[in-house]
Each structure stands twice: as C-alpha cells, then as structure tokens.
Amino acid sequence: MFIPIRACGKRCTTAKQPDVTRQAIMEAALTRFHEGGFSATSLDQLLEGTGVTKGALYYHFPNKQALGYAIVDEMIRGWIHERWVRPLAHAENVIEELKIIVRRVIEETPENFLAFGCPLNNLTQELAAVDEGFRTRLASVYQDWHEGLAASLHKGQAAGQVRTDIDVAATAALVVASFEGIAGAMKAAPNKDFALRLVGAFGQLIDGLRPAGVTQEAVSVD
Amino acid sequence: MFIPIRACGKRCTTAKQPDVTRQAIMEAALTRFHEGGFSATSLDQLLEGTGVTKGALYYHFPNKQALGYAIVDEMIRGWIHERWVRPLAHAENVIEELKIIVRRVIEETPENFLAFGCPLNNLTQELAAVDEGFRTRLASVYQDWHEGLAASLHKGQAAGQVRTDIDVAATAALVVASFEGIAGAMKAAPNKDFALRLVGAFGQLIDGLRPAGVTQEAVSVD
C-alpha cells in the first residue's frame, strides 16, 4: 500500500531547482516515515542518499512537523483520490469496485512492504493524539475519503446496487476503518496469504451491502 | 477502550514490595504509552508522579524494550481475554455477543480517552515493523484473540447462528481488524457519536454473518 518513488540520490551540482528539491525531500521523507515512523526517523536518516542537505530542507520547510504536514496535505490526500475516490466515481458498480480496489492495493504491495502498513494509518496512529495539527489534517483526508465513498454508495443505492436501509455515511467510514484495520493487521502478521484471506472475508461482508436477492454473480461483468 | 488503573503516586517509605513496585511501573507505563506512545514517552516522564525511580525500573526490567514486552505479555493479553475471549466463550449467541462487546468497549471509554485509541493497536502500528520482538509478542496476542473468536464462530455455526459458507479463521481476523480499525479511526475523529455510528454500521455488517432467514430481531433479547 503505497510504494513511493525514490529520490534521485545524486547531489545536484547544476542549477537550483527548488520544486524538484522540495519534491525530492517529500518523497524521501514519505518513504522513510512509512518504513520507520515519523518520530523515529531522524532528519539525517531522512536525507541520507537523497543528495539534499539539511540547509535545503530547512529552506523549504520551517521544521520537521511542517514537512509532515505537507506530506499529508500534498501527497497522501492525492493518493487517496487517485486510488479510491476517482476509481469509485467512475465505476459501474460500487460494491464490485470496492472489492477490486482493496484487492488491488494489497496485491500491488510487495510482501516485504506489507509490514509497513498504510502511511495514512501510520501517521494517524502515531501522531493524531499528540499533535493537533496532524490530527486536523489527517481528519480532513479521511473526510475526503469518506465523502468520496459515501457519494458512490449513494449512487449505488439509486442504481439498485446497494441496500437503502443503511446509514451511507457511517458505512463509508466503516469501510475505510476496516480497510485501515486490515492494513494495520499486516504489521503484526506481514503475510500476503493472510492478507488475501482477510480481503476475501472483507469482500464477503461487503456483499452484505447489496440488496437482498441481488447476488454477486448477477452483477459482475468480468 | 482500555482505561488503565493509575499508579499510587506516593513514595513507598515502607518495606520494599517488589511485586507491587513492578506492577506499579507497568501500570504507569501502560497509561503513558497509551497516551503518548512508546518511543515518545521518556523513562523520566513515565516514572514522574509514581514514586518509583529509574533504579527500581532497571532492577525489574533490563531496559525500556523489556518493559514494553512485559506490558504486552502480562497486561494486554489478559485484557483481551477478559473483554473478548471469555465473554464470547460463555455467550449464547456469538453474533449478538460480538455486537454487545464492541458497543460496550466504546461506551465505556470516556470521550477524552477515545483519541488515545487501543493500546494493542497503538503498539502494533508503532513498533511491529521496527522491532521484531514486539511484533512476535503482539502477533501472539492477536493469535489468541483470533482463535478465541474463531472458536466461538465455529460453535455458532454448529448452533445454526452463523453461516457455514465462511472462512471462520479469516472472518475472525477480519472482525478483529475492523474493530482495531474503528479504534484507530477514533484517533483522527475522537467523537463518541461518530464512534457509535461506526459501531452501528459494524453491527449491520456483522449481521450478514447470520444464515439467510435468521433475522436479528428473532434472536435479540432486549
């Protein structure tokens, strides 16, 4: 779940490229925070191998906290949109698409990355309770996620694909929470087979959101 | 979810009480780790106000890590048994009992503690990926949890309360993961109403585990 692109790794002796530098810092930071946690990752570790120095970092960000904030606002939020909100918005069947997305995210993650969990969940668990700035930003990302999913569920209801007796907003939040729970469970048992069995069980539960009588097979297209 | 008993806070001027001291350290540590995280809580903070000194801590535990291990093994494991495994084992209906447990845990937690999440989940998210010793112990606790829940689900199947077409083990793990996901979601949005709506949606999904035709109302007692 979330395999960031590595920074260039070479010292840029050519012209200054502020945007490139800033991006390189954020990408390296996301990777390291993902692997080691926010607090446990020192700035030196963070910059190691990126060709960026602390001077540059502190030019682009006032402090480590602000770097973390920027990662949430500019990277993680975008990732949620790309991976969840947009595909759902264009899907023919919400339930099917949900199952596909979850499975895809797990399948795309190499087994040795499973143990690192989801960056969004990691930051939330580590920092939301002790840093209100983080909490606000993370909550805002979750809100986007919830709203995107809720909108799709609502559309699904209109299309007869989703039961109408459910609290759409709460269900959306629950689906998100369950997914993050699955991602979190991977940290204790980083095993792809186990992950896929969890995903399977998740799909079965999700199927319960269909109206009675509408079976999975009847809707599935592929 | 998990409101630890506070340590005494007074300096023990009486005879040395090794077990009491050890227990006091662990209780204080669990509280502080719960509120502030394992790494972010310094030993000095941890002992502040407990009347215990670092010397005592290092007599009972070789280092901070071992203290953390002991908390997982001796406190958190027990809590899971008390709150989940035992009630489920004695329950008449698994599905009902599951819904009751989840609701109870959330309801019992004061709103200002919601933001601290579940200690087990917190430790897992923070440490499982970077400390194999923690990971092993945490995984073992999860295994107890999973097995206890799976056994109850199996019994439920025999009693006709649970669908027989499900992967019991995977479903048990999913239920645990979803619950931890809900607990984790509280850290970003520490709001009791939101929590209870999530719990409600969770109950609805869980109801999908009943065999077709067995409605909730038919079983519900209150």
Add this chain to the structure above:
Amino acid sequence: MFIPIRACGKRCTTAKQPDVTRQAIMEAALTRFHEGGFSATSLDQLLEGTGVTKGALYYHFPNKQALGYAIVDEMIRGWIHERWVRPLAHAENVIEELKIIVRRVIEETPENFLAFGCPLNNLTQELAAVDEGFRTRLASVYQDWHEGLAASLHKGQAAGQVRTDIDVAATAALVVASFEGIAGAMKAAPNKDFALRLVGAFGQLIDGLRPAGVTQEAVSVD
C-alpha cells in the same frame, strides 16, 4: 540613548539604489543589534521587514562582522560627535553643558528604550574582548569622545571654569565611563525616575570639578 531611525520596510521595486540599500541595511542592523545584541541577532531577523534580502547584504558587506564594523565607524562615531563633541565645543561652560547633555540624552530616550542601553556600550561589552577588530574600532570611537571632552575641559580650565589640579585626560575618560555606566545600569533597572536620580547625583559629582568658590548657581543661566 540613541533611538535609531527605522528602515523603510517596503520592498524596493524601483531602480536599484545602492547607497540607499546600504544605508537601509545599516539602520535596520543598528536597531536590531541595539535591541537584541550583535550575536543574538541573526541576519534573517535583521533583514525581516526591511525589504532587503541577504543577497543585497552580502553584496554590500563581506560578512556580518564587517557590517558591525561599518556601523561602529559610520554611525556610532558620528552620533558621538553630534551629541557630545560638537555641543561641548560650542558650549560657554563645559561643566554646565556636560550636565545638560547627559540629562538630555536620558530624557530623550523613551522609557521602553532605556532597557536597551547605549549601542556603543553594548557592542563594547559584548564584543571588545572576543573580536580584536571590534575592539580597535570601538576604542577609536572612545578616543574621539575622550579627546573631544578633554579639549573642552582644557578650554574650561583656561576659562577658570574647571579646576586645574585634575588629570584632564583621565577625568574625560572617567566622565565617559560613568555615563556608560549609567546607561548600563538602566538595563538592569529600566526606570526613568531612577535614571534621572542617577543623573542628578552625577551632576553633583561633576560640580566637584569646578574650582573651589565657583558655585553652580553663579554660572547657571536657567
């Protein structure tokens, strides 16, 4: 004691004005050094709100030290001349003029500026012992001051206003030192009433420089 003129504070979007920029930097620097000390004031703080960037600063001055030197040479020296040497040179009675100057300097300083002391004294106390370049320049300013005062005292002796049994040079230096001592005392007790009482006592001591028999009243005009 020394209320510097504030820099413009607006970004100069018009044509480059080297002298204006240089002057703006020095004025801002003097103000900030006066308020916060030389070392404790960073270049960024210094330029904040001036509309000048570090690039401009480093075009006009090779480094922070040189900026400090220029302030001593070009600004502080001039201030001493304006406020002390010139008035004394044109005075009818040295002793009277001395008392007037000291009182005026204190009275002109707003109470909330008293605590910042005298820029010359500040720089001397902070830097003379650790930076020989500063020491030399500051000593040179003091020399001007001493010589100006000594010349006036000498003229006073010729006019029968000053005792002839004193070491004029040493007395001049002592008067300067005492004044700086008073200015320095303001930093610990930034209180205008206290300052004026000190000035009063200073005047009484200074009166001891008159020849015996020449009372203050006989000369005083106001």
Add this chain to the structure above:
Amino acid sequence: MFIPIRACGKRCTTAKQPDVTRQAIMEAALTRFHEGGFSATSLDQLLEGTGVTKGALYYHFPNKQALGYAIVDEMIRGWIHERWVRPLAHAENVIEELKIIVRRVIEETPENFLAFGCPLNNLTQELAAVDEGFRTRLASVYQDWHEGLAASLHKGQAAGQVRTDIDVAATAALVVASFEGIAGAMKAAPNKDFALRLVGAFGQLIDGLRPAGVTQEAVSVD
C-alpha cells in the same frame, strides 16, 4: 575583577560528589562566561577540561539559562558582599574605604584579565534586556550592592565624613554605575595604567562627597 578558581580538571572516577560537581560546573561556567560571554560560550566549551559531562550538567541544572541564574544568585551576589558590602560595613571611613576597594579590585586583576570586564556587568549588558529572569536576578544583586553602599554612606553622614546634602541612595547607585563603567571601559582599552588613572580620577570625584573643609589627608590613617 573576579578571577575564578579553576575546576579540578580531572575526571572524578571515585565516589559521586554532587555538591563538588555542581560547584565545579558553576566555577567553570563563570570563568568561561566571563571570558567569552554567556551566549557565545557553548556547553561543550564550558565543560572542556572540567572532567564533567553534559549528563552531569543537565542533572544539576535544567538548562543553560538556569545555570546562568544560579551563577548570579549563588556566586556573583556573594562576591559583591565579600568585596564591597562587608568591607564597607566594617570600615572606619566610607570614602577612604571606597577608594581602597576600587583600587584593590583593579590592582588585583592581572592585566590580561582586564579586558574581560566585570562578570556582573557583562551579564547585565548581554542579557538583562532580552531575558527577564536574568534582569530580575541581576537587579536584585545591584540592589544589595546599592543598599550596602547606601547604608555605609548614611553612617558616614552621621560620622561627619560625608556631606549631608546628597541623595544617599542615588549617590550609591551612581558610584556602582561609575565603577561598572570603569570596568566596562577596560574592555575597549585593556591597559592597567589607563585603569589606574581612571581610578585616580574616580577617587578625586569621590572626594567631593566629603563635607567642605574635610580634606583627604586629615582623615586618612595609613
């Protein structure tokens, strides 16, 4: 003006001696602050050659600031008492004793220490304006000094050694300020001959505090 005793310089591998360590830190700190200023002296410089480590320093003082506070409260205040307040209290003639003290302080200071000024004055000039905690403590030391001197001047008035038409409190503060001014002047011109000439001129001014007709020679005993 204040030549501190050097710390032992050897690592104490024997038993812990908390008081000795604390004292060693403060003495080393006073010396270094005296020579290089408070802010400009790093903790590493401070501890270099003392055999004390940063761990010990931060056990005895919460931070650098608190170390500075302790030096003012526990060392500098005592020095003022020893060198000024007590001798004046036991003196037969205030004016004479004042002149002796000033001369003694200057004469006792090796020429290469003249440039470092007076620790009390140094701290005041550097920190009083930017650190209210320092200002308060320094002001309190000055108050002790002023009061001690004022009491002696008052006694001198009763004994007919001091003019009765002066503001004793203001005069005491002025004498202190002038002395600190002289000490400060040494930083720009660290020259013993110059210092003694200043002291001589100071003595002549101080003599003006005697009642008219009472000459120095008539009272002097030695």
Add this chain to the structure above:
DNA sequence: ACACTCGGGACCTCCCGTTGTT
C-alpha cells in the same frame, strides 16, 4: 545590484542506561 536556493556545521536539549551506595 540584488534575489533565490542551498551547504554544512554547531548548539542546546534530552534521553537511555550504568555505576556506586545504602
């Protein structure tokens, strides 16, 4: 003549763990 970006070092702080002692 001046602006933006970056380099690298040093400083205060703080933290985990140990040691000698009772």
Add this chain to the structure above:
DNA sequence: AACAACGGGAGGTCCCGAGTGT
C-alpha cells in the same frame, strides 16, 4: 530492593555564508 548521580551520544533547529541567475 531501590536511589542519586552521572556518561555519552544523537536529535531538531538555526545560522552564516556561498553559489547561480537575472
């Protein structure tokens, strides 16, 4: 069994100055 005192290292921050472009 417990405590006060201490060792040593690393982390975030910040700052002076250099470099390139315009």
